[in-house]
Amino acid sequence: MIRVWTLDSFDDKQLAKFNRTLYTAFGVGSEHSGSAEIPAGMPEPLDAEKLLTDVKGIRSYKDDKILLLTTRKLKERELPSGMAPTSGFAWHGKDRAILSIHPHKDLESGYKAVARHALHQLGHLWELHHCLDPRCSMYPPWTPSFTQGEPIFCTFCREKSEQKIRLAKS
Ligand SMILES: [Zn+2]
Ligand SMILES: [Zn+2]
Incomplete structure (x- = not known):
């Protein structure tokens, strides 16, 4: 199950829509599980x-994937090609990731780009790597065209994620 934990306030209806998109993409339940705290200072x-x-207040269960959601800006990351704006970060193959909706003010105004991220x-x-298909959400996110795409996977990435999800359940 995907558990979304918010670090700032988000509209409930928009969160519900966001969770439906995640459910459609992965075929596993997704819900808003609560709000967590950014460490003071x-x-x-x-x-x-x-x-x-360091985030505080997260409860997690076996096989859950946790997505932290914030409206605040994330620090840029250094890539071989230079500094890249960062909208998210994940513990590859583990259980925790973060996503910032910045520069959008809410989920709805940047919906497709945020959902794709x-x-x-x-x-x-779920151990997916970057993908060469520009339509796929696993395409490198620092490319200029990334945010224009739909929140979907290519057939290869969709099948790979389904396989990983099945393995985790059995
Ligand atoms: Zn990536
Ligand atoms: Zn792909």
């Missing part, structure tokens, strides 16, 4: 890696 833009470790980070939790 953590400067903005937030350090995504540190936040995943969410699929991407959750995909990494």
